Each structure stands twice: as structure tokens, then as C-alpha cells.
Amino acid sequence: MKDIVSLFFAYAKSGIKTRFQYKLDSVVSSFAVFFREAAGIIAMYFALLKFDTINNWNINELMFLFSLIFITYGIFIVFFMALRDFSDWIKHGDIDRVMVRPRGILTQLVLCGADWLASLGHGTLGITLFILSANNVGVEWNAATILYYVISIASGVLIQGAVFLFFSAISIYFIETQSLKEIMYWNLRKFAGYPISIYNKFIQSLLIFVVPFAFVNYFPAQFLLRKPDMSTYPEWFMYISPFVGIILYIIAYFFWKFSMRYYKSTGN
Amino acid sequence: MSKTIIDVQNISKIFKITKRKTGFKGALANIFHPEHEYKKAVNDISFNIKEGEMVGFIGPNGAGKSTTVKMLSGILYPDSGNINISGYIPHKQRKEYVANIGVVFGQKSQISWDLSPLDSYEVIKHIYKIPDKKYKENIERFTELLDMRKFINQPVRQLSLGQRMRADIAAALLHSPKIVFFDEPTIGIDVVGKEKIRSFIKTLNKTDNITMIFTTHDMQDIEKTCERLIIIDDGKKLYDGSLDAIKSNYVSSRIIEAEFEQLPEKIDIPYVTVSDVDKNRMKKVITFDTGKTSINSLMSTLLNNYSIKDISVKEPEIDAIISDIYQGKIIVH
Numbered sequence: 001m002k003d004i005v006s007l008f009f010a011y012a013k014s015g016i017k018t019r020f021q022y023k024l025d026s027v028v029s030s031f032a033v034f035f036r037e038a039a040g041i042i043a044m045y046f047a048l049l050k051f052d053t054i055n056n057w058n059i060n061e062l063m064f065l066f067s068l069i070f071i072t073y074g075i076f077i078v079f080f081m082a083l084r085d086f087s088d089w090i091k092h093g094d095i096d097r098v099m100v101r102p103r104g105i106l107t108q109l110v111l112c113g114a115d116w117l118a119s120l121g122h123g124t125l126g127i128t129l130f131i132l133s134a135n136n137v138g139v140e141w142n143a144a145t146i147l148y149y150v151i152s153i154a155s156g157v158l159i160q161g162a163v164f165l166f167f168s169a170i171s172i173y174f175i176e177t178q179s180l181k182e183i184m185y186w187n188l189r190k191f192a193g194y195p196i197s198i199y200n201k202f203i204q205s206l207l208i209f210v211v212p213f214a215f216v217n218y219f220p221a222q223f224l225l226r227k228p229d230m231s232t233y234p235e236w237f238m239y240i241s242p243f244v245g246i247i248l249y250i251i252a253y254f255f256w257k258f259s260m261r262y263y264k265s266t267g268n
Numbered sequence: 269m270s271k272t273i274i275d276v277q278n279i280s281k282i283f284k285i286t287k288r289k290t291g292f293k294g295a296l297a298n299i300f301h302p303e304h305e306y307k308k309a310v311n312d313i314s315f316n317i318k319e320g321e322m323v324g325f326i327g328p329n330g331a332g333k334s335t336t337v338k339m340l341s342g343i344l345y346p347d348s349g350n351i352n353i354s355g356y357i358p359h360k361q362r363k364e365y366v367a368n369i370g371v372v373f374g375q376k377s378q379i380s381w382d383l384s385p386l387d388s389y390e391v392i393k394h395i396y397k398i399p400d401k402k403y404k405e406n407i408e409r410f411t412e413l414l415d416m417r418k419f420i421n422q423p424v425r426q427l428s429l430g431q432r433m434r435a436d437i438a439a440a441l442l443h444s445p446k447i448v449f450f451d452e453p454t455i456g457i458d459v460v461g462k463e464k465i466r467s468f469i470k471t472l473n474k475t476d477n478i479t480m481i482f483t484t485h486d487m488q489d490i491e492k493t494c495e496r497l498i499i500i501d502d503g504k505k506l507y508d509g510s511l512d513a514i515k516s517n518y519v520s521s522r523i524i525e526a527e528f529e530q531l532p533e534k535i536d537i538p539y540v541t542v543s544d545v546d547k548n549r550m551k552k553v554i555t556f557d558t559g560k561t562s563i564n565s566l567m568s569t570l571l572n573n574y575s576i577k578d579i580s581v582k583e584p585e586i587d588a589i590i591s592d593i594y595q596g597k598i599i600v601h
Binding site: 003006007010011013014017018021022092093094096097099100101102103104108261263264265 | 341343378423
């Protein structure tokens with residue numbers, strides 16, 4: 001374990017050094033990520049000045065819901081960048097390089113790919129939203145709620161990791177999976193910022209059963225906030241929520257490992 | 269006799285290739301009725317390599333060299349056959365196995381474009397868990413041998429291709445592997461750069477007794493480094509033996525180039541063909557077969573009967589021989 005941590009820091013050091021080869025671009029890209037994502041939140045804020053609530057969720061509660069998306073994504077891109085861009089790795093034959101090194105393939109991919117600056121952008125936004133909302137949403141922060149919150153964050157990171165692990169496995173067969181990722185991840189992520197109860201049944205099922213963003217933010221937030229729209233879903237969804245990540249990740253891991261057998265290195 | 273370190277038995281690898289049809293209709297057909305064809309990239313190849321040997325793999329593009337090297341380095345599963353290297357089955361015990369090997373891809377860099385070689389080496393040190401002392405010694409030694417002092421702290425993007433390649437080779441050797449695979453290490457590099465790489469590889473093979481496998485298109489690479497040669501074409505092994513043996517066993521024709529002082533009368537020697545090189549017909553190329561004509565008698569015949577300004581015996585061009593082998597003009601076994 002100690003050894004894995006030291007490898008992680010060695011990668012991190014070289015990754016950050018790489019980014020600082022282009023100092024201006026690095027600083028700008030962090031800000032760009034922050035403002036691009038914040039713009040969506042600001043638009044929502046102004047909309048709510050007119051409507052007051054969305055399905056009984058007020059602005060603070062919505063910010064709390066959003067904060068989970070950004071915080072988990074901020075951590076996600078520290079560990080799962082390489083999986084997010086796995087089809088490029090395959091296209092360029094970079095997997096070969098990983099395979100001739102005496103570490104687990106996934107271990108190397110998870111440790112090496114961090115996009116620290118984008119992470120800073122997303123993370124800062126997530127934490128800002130959390131700080132602005134955490135004390136105004138009626139949650140009593142005690143050991144139990146904090147523990148639930150922390151595990152939910154970890155689970156949310158793993159859910160997204162599992163989704164991309166799954167996409168990566170598919171790109172072993174099909175190489176290019178950009179449109180699949182576009183539809184199944186990026187578009188659904190836009191829906192997931194809001195309480196899923198506002199959508200029709202089809203989108204709700206996608207967000208619960210197919211790409212389970214609902215377990216990244218909606219159900220964990222429901223556990224803490226108990227909004228009335230929770231009554232439409234089985235109550236146990238809130239309780240299993242912290243475990244969804246690890247379970248999905250294990251399933252995706254085995255599928256990925258099985259698929260790697262079919263890896264065909266691109267020829268010279 | 270040193271012991272066998274690489275044992276390859278009857279390996280094959282088949283790739284499934286989707287046939288691409290063109291046009292709109294074809295594109296639709298690709299999606300709904302993809303047609304596949306199966307290509308035997310490697311077809312029942314066997315060989316043994318002894319510890320400390322240096323073996324060159326050659327073959328035309330698409331012959332199966334890279335696929336073979338990828339199977340040997342644990343990247344690809346063979347569809348059939350067995351590989352045993354130093355007691356490991358590469359694709360099954362990948363992690364343990366690759367700690368013992370180094371791989372240099374001529375076309376894929378191991379080191380980061382935006383960092384200096386030294387920065388990349390730091391990461392490699394952690395990946396392979398190289399002890400500090402050994403790491404320092406190796407860096408010191410390779411910097412010296414590969415003449416890297418000038419650029420070891422410069423970002424790789426500023427290096428020439430030859431410098432980058434040397435930095436890459438050092439990267440693959442930092443953990444002191446027992447076996448090293450070089451996949452086209454001299455591709456695109458100028459003559460001086462190639463020479464530096466060859467002499468380094470040769471030195472290391474001698475001093476450290478590292479087993480080396482070398483794929484290339486450049487016959488000079490093979491002539492200058494490898495004693496043993498494996499020729500692969502169309503997925504099959506065509507030849508396995510020394511380079512000299514090809515020259516002496518399979519190519520019996522030799523060439524003498526002679527420049528005459530005055531225009532000779534018709535040169536008439538049995539089994540010997542003569543042709544002109546230049547317009548004034550003073551230079552001639554004389555081709556003969558070592559099986560039928562001895563070089564001594566031919567030379568003395570020429571020197572005694574004609575006044576000759578300059579004469580030289582040419583070694584057979586290895587490139588020409590290899591291309592004859594690919595085209596089936598020379599059958600080797």
C-alpha cells in the first residue's frame with residue numbers, strides 16, 4: 001500500500017511538472033473549468049428567483065445536490081482520467097507501454113492519469129456550493145451524517161469510475177466509443193444536476209438503473225434532506241446508495257478484465 | 269554452452285479483420301452485416317534462444333515480426349502454441365515476467381514528451397521499485413555510454429529523434445532486465461545516430477550478457493550487431509541461422525569489378541558473364557559462380573591477359589539477398 005501511494009505521488013509529481021511546462025495554459029484551464037461549470041449554476045440561480053422552487057427543492061437544496069456532482073467529478077478525474085480517455089490510449093497503442101511494466105494494468109491507469117487542474121476547477125466549485133448550502137438545508141451534521149456523506153462521495157466517484165471502466169472494456173472491442181460516452185455519460189450528467197423526480201419515467205429509469213447518477217447525488221441527498229418527492233421511490237434506495245459504487249465497480253472490473261483478453265495491439 | 273532462455277513452440281496468432289466496404293451502401297453493410305476475414309499474422313513459429321544471444325528478426329512489413337515480439341513480451345495472447353521465457357509464461361504471468369524484460373518500441377516513446385528524460389526515469393524507478401543505489405549507478409552508466417549528459421535535463425520535445433531514442437533505450441534498461449526486445453530501434457534515425465545505438469547495444473550485450481531480440485528493416489543493423497538472424501515472412505519462419513551462412517551457402521555468385529587500361533578484346537572465360545558499366549566500356553562487371561570458377565584462377569587469368577587499372581571483388585549485397593529470399597528466388601531452410 002505504501003508503495004502504491006509512493007507511485008501515485010511519483011506520477012502526480014511528473015503530471016504537475018508536465019502541466020507547468022505551460023504555465024499560462026494551466027492557470028487559464030483551471031479558471032475556465034470553474035467558470036464554465038459555474039455558469040450553469042448561476043443560470044439556475046436566476047431562474048429560481050422567478051420560480052422559487054423546483055419540485056419543492058429550493059436554491060440551497062439544489063446547490064447541495066449539485067455540489068455532489070462536482071465534488072465526485074473533481075475526485076473522479078484524479079483517478080479515472082485514463083479510463084475516460086481509454087479509446088485514445090488504445091488507438092495510439094499506449095496500452096502496450098503499460099503492459100510491459102510490472103504493475104497491474106488498471107493500477108497504472110488509475111494512478112497515472114490525473115488531470116489536476118481540471119480537478120481543481122470542478123472540486124473548488126463543488127466545495128464552494130457545499131459551503132454555501134450545507135448549513136442552510138436543515139441537515140444536522142453529526143458523526144453519522146458526516147460518515148454517510150463521506151462514503152457517498154466515495155461511492156459516487158466509484159459509480160462514475162465503473163461507468164467508464166465499462167466504456168473502456170467496450171472500446172477494447174470497438175476502439176472508438178466517443179458517441180456512446182457522449183450520450184450515456186455527458187448528456188445524462190446534465191440531467192443529474194436536478195432532482196430526478198422532475199423527469200419522465202424513461203429518463204428516471206436511465207438515471208437509476210442504466211447509468212446510475214441518481215445514486216451519485218439524488219438518493220444520498222434525499223437521505224440527508226428527506227424531500228417529499230422521495231415517496232415515489234423505494235425507501236431502501238437511500239440506504240443502499242453508499243454501496244452501489246463498490247458493487248458496480250467490482251462488476252465492471254471483472255468485465256474489463258475479461259475483455260482485456262481480447263486486446264489487439266495496434267500494429268506498426 | 270549457455271542455457272536456453274527463450275523457448276517458443278509452434279505459436280500462431282490469428283487476427284479477425286473486418287472487411288471495409290466503401291460508399292454509403294457499403295458503410296451500412298459494415299454496420300449490419302460485417303464481413304470478416306481471418307489473417308494468420310503468425311503461423312506456427314518455433315525457435316530457441318540462448319542466454320546472452322543477440323538475435324535479429326527481419327521480414328517485410330506485415331510479416332509478423334511485431335506480433336511475435338508482442339507475444340514474447342506478454343502484450344498479446346498466442347492463439348496456440350507455447351512460450352516459455354526464463355521460466356515464465358509471458359501472457360499468463362505478465363506482471364512477474366515483465367519485471368525481467370525491457371522493451372524498446374522505435375515508434376512509441378516510453379518517456380513523456382513534456383518532461384526531461386530524468387523526470388521520466390524517476391517515475392520508472394517507482395514503477396519497477398529500483399533500489400536507489402542501483403538506480404544511480406545505472407543512470408550514471410547509461411548517461412556515459414549513450415552520451416546523454418547534454419540533454420538529460422531537457423524536455424524530450426526539444427530532442428532530436430536520435431537523442432530521444434537513446435533516452436528511450438536507457439529508460440528500458442534502468443531496472444537491469446535480463447532480456448531486452450528492440451522493436452525497430454533505429455527507424456528514421458541518421459547514420460551517426462544509428463551507429464551510436466548499435467555500438468551501445470553491442471557493448472551491453474557483451475558486458476552484461478543480456479539476451480537481445482532486435483526487429484528491423486535495416487540490414488546494416490543486423491550485419492553490425494547480430495550473429496544470428498531469423499527471417500519471417502507471411503507469418504512463417506523462413507530462415508534461422510547466421511548471416512554468414514546465408515552468404516556462403518545460398519549465394520554462390522560473386523562479382524568482380526574491373527577497370528581496364530585499354531578496351532579489351534572480347535573476354536571469353538567459361539561460366540563467366542561480363543557486362544559494361546559505363547559508356548566508354550572501360551569498366552566491366554564480371555559475374556561468376558564460386559562453385560564453378562575459383563576466384564584465384566579467374567583473377568590470375570584476368571591480370572595475366574589484360575592490362576588492368578583497378579580491380580575489386582564485391583561481397584554480395586545482403587539487401588539484395590534478403591529481397592531474393594522474400595521473393596522466393598532463393599529458397600532457404
